[in-house]
Amino acid sequence: MCIRDSYTGVPCSFLTPLINGVLSAPGLAYVGAASEGEAVAIAAGAWLAGRRTVVMCQNSGLGNAVNPLTSLNHPFRIPTLFVTTWRGEPGIPDEPQHELMGQITQDLIALMRLEQAPFPGGPVALAPALAQAAARMEATGLPYAFVMRKGDVTDSPLDQAPRPLPPPGRRTDHPGEGGRPARAAVLERFLAIVPEEAAVVATTGKCGRELFTLADREQHLYQVGSMGGASGMGLGIALNSPRPVVVLDGDGAALMKLGSLATIGAHAPERLIHVILDNGVHDSTGGQATVSASVDFAGVALACGYRSAAVCASLNGFEAAFREALATRGPALIHARIAPGSMEKLGRPTVRPPEVARRFRAFLARPPAGAPAA
Numbered sequence: 001m002c003i004r005d006s007y008t009g010v011p012c013s014f015l016t017p018l019i020n021g022v023l024s025a026p027g028l029a030y031v032g033a034a035s036e037g038e039a040v041a042i043a044a045g046a047w048l049a050g051r052r053t054v055v056m057c058q059n060s061g062l063g064n065a066v067n068p069l070t071s072l073n074h075p076f077r078i079p080t081l082f083v084t085t086w087r088g089e090p091g092i093p094d095e096p097q098h099e100l101m102g103q104i105t106q107d108l109i110a111l112m113r114l115e116q117a118p119f120p121g122g123p124v125a126l127a128p129a130l131a132q133a134a135a136r137m138e139a140t141g142l143p144y145a146f147v148m149r150k151g152d153v154t155d156s157p158l159d160q161a162p163r164p165l166p167p168p169g170r171r172t173d174h175p176g177e178g179g180r181p182a183r184a185a186v187l188e189r190f191l192a193i194v195p196e197e198a199a200v201v202a203t204t205g206k207c208g209r210e211l212f213t214l215a216d217r218e219q220h221l222y223q224v225g226s227m228g229g230a231s232g233m234g235l236g237i238a239l240n241s242p243r244p245v246v247v248l249d250g251d252g253a254a255l256m257k258l259g260s261l262a263t264i265g266a267h268a269p270e271r272l273i274h275v276i277l278d279n280g281v282h283d284s285t286g287g288q289a290t291v292s293a294s295v296d297f298a299g300v301a302l303a304c305g306y307r308s309a310a311v312c313a314s315l316n317g318f319e320a321a322f323r324e325a326l327a328t329r330g331p332a333l334i335h336a337r338i339a340p341g342s343m344e345k346l347g348r349p350t351v352r353p354p355e356v357a358r359r360f361r362a363f364l365a366r367p368p369a370g371a372p373a374a
Contacts, residue, residue, distance in 0.1 A: 006046035006240060007031070008039045009056030014085035017153040019056060024159035031239065031267060033232070034259030036061035040068040041229035042263075043080045045201075045236020048221070048361050052134075053080040059087055059105045059147075060098060069112055069143060071225025072233075076357040077141030081133055083119065084109075085148045092150075109145050119148035141354065166268060166305035171298055172324070174310060174317030180339040181315050183277050184210050189315050190248075190275075191215050193322060197368035198244040199237055199360070203230040203253045205284040206342045207277060211248065212349040218363045222349045222356055228256030231264060231274060238269035243368045244326065245271060251278035251292035258300070264331050265305025272331040273322070274301070279340045287340060301333035313337040 007022045008031040009015070022030045033039035036057040043053035057065065062084060072078065088094045088102020101108075109116045115136050120129035133144040187210055194200065201221045202208035208222035223230050231254065234247035254261075254276050264272065276297050281287045298309035307329055310321035318336050325332035349356065 005054060006043065006051040006236070007054045007056065008033050008042045008046070008236075009054075009083075010036050010039060010058065010061055012056075012058030012061075012085045012087070014087065014148055014150050014152075015056050015058070015083070017156040018083070018148075020158040021153075021156040024156065029239070031235070031263065034263050035257070036064040037068050037226075037229065038232040038257055038260050038263065040065050040080070041072065041226060041232030041257075042236040044068070044072055044076070044078045044229075045233035045238075046240050047078050047080060047236075048233070048357065049237045049240035049364050050361070051240050054083060055080050055143075056083045057085075059084045059101050062101065062105065062108055066108075066112065068226040068229050069114070072223070072229055073143055074113070075224060075353040077354040078357060079137035079141055080143045081130075081137070082114070082143045082145045083148055084145060085150075089149065105147060109147070114143050114145050115140070116145040116147060119146040119152045121152055163266060166265065167307070169302040169306050170308045171302060172308070172310040172321065174312040174314070174320055177314035177316060180313050180337055181318075182341060183207065183279060183338050184214065184343045185315060186277060186318055186336060186338055187211055187214055187248075189319055190322065193319060194246060195244060195326065198246050199241065199364060200246045200248065201230050201234045201237070202248040203227070203250050205250060205253070206346065207248055207250055209346055209348055210343055213343060213347055216349070216351065218359050220356075221360045224349070224353055228253045228260070231257060231260040234272060234274065235260070235264050235267065235269065237364065238272040238331075239267060241364050243271065243364065244273065245269070246273045246275060249274060249276045250283075251276060251280065251295075251297075252282050252290045254297065255290060255292065255295070261301055261304040261306070261333075265301070268305060268307070269331055270329045273325045273334065274306075274331060275322075275334045275336060277336050277338050279338045281340045283340060283342055297335040298333060306331045306333050309333040309335065311335045311337070
């Protein structure tokens with residue numbers, strides 16, 4: 001398989017030449033994320049799909065990136081080249097909000113046990129610096145950070161076409177059939193109908209644990225951390241793999257990174273199905289209510305550019321919605337209202353995260369059934 005680079009991030013004025021250069025270069029792909037944490041998740045998905053990845057952000061966004069860098073990249077050993085700027089560098093006048101982060105940027109990166117280096121100054125230094133970063137990422141399985149000062153990259157003009165408005169999406173509301181089903185019952189139905197070639201990303205918490213308990217398959221990625229990042233990971237996979245991609249999300253997780261719906265809608269991967277299993281509570285932490293009762297996830301998805309959205313509250317409704325999503329162009333969202341609670345004697349995945357990630361990456365590297373080899 002041909003390995004291409006995948007770029008994502010959130011802009012900073014120091015990064016303008018770099019991001020503009022990527023956006024303007026034919027053949028390079030850049031995904032503008034709604035937050036720095038989402039960018040890290042998107043890059044993780046792209047790496048799982050076989051890409052070399054670059055995340056770019058301002059150092060003030062390191063706070064948003066700490067969670068996925070420590071609870072996704074670290075346990076799964078997922079590398080990415082992480083380019084952060086150095087706003088608030090001591091001794092250089094800057095805005096007051098950058099003062100503290102400018103003092104602690106390198107210390108924060110080191111505290112996350114990531115190797116780092118100053119961004120290479122000039123084209124001559126770039127190649128050996130990139131080679132060193134690649135070697136260290138290969139050795140550690142972890143991100144490697146470049147810290148960029150203002151002026152490290154020369155100006156580059158922007159040549160970016162306006163993003164077209166998406167066509168209106170389609171909504172389907174499936175009638176309920178009595179009480180709401182348990183999450184385990186929905187997952188059992190899902191396992192019976194999901195295609196063997198589909199890649200499945202299960203959000204952190206009891207969703208992934210129940211999926212593992214019911215069936216451990218190489219097509220599954222159990223997200224053990226980075227709450228809210230499953231949708232970003234799914235997007236990163238879907239943009240870089242010909243396989244159908246299914247994200248099994250939760251209401252609390254989806255709400256934590258609601259901006260990811262906008263990113264998914266804008267980039268519109270046609271084979272992405274985003275399932276939100278909404279039980280209205282934080283099940284893993286004692287059942288505290290989320291605010292999902294007042295959220296129309298289907299309406300939000302359609303407003304963000306998803307091609308279809310369905311609402312269901314029964315097993316038959318879920319199956320009908322899922323089969324329809326498989327048969328039509330995505331991205332598609334399924335808002336499945338389910339009952340609180342989980343399986344008794346619920347265990348945890350016994351396969352270590354690095355093994356899950358590399359098993360999943362190997363699965364994605366194989367051509368899906370009926371597709372020609374790359």
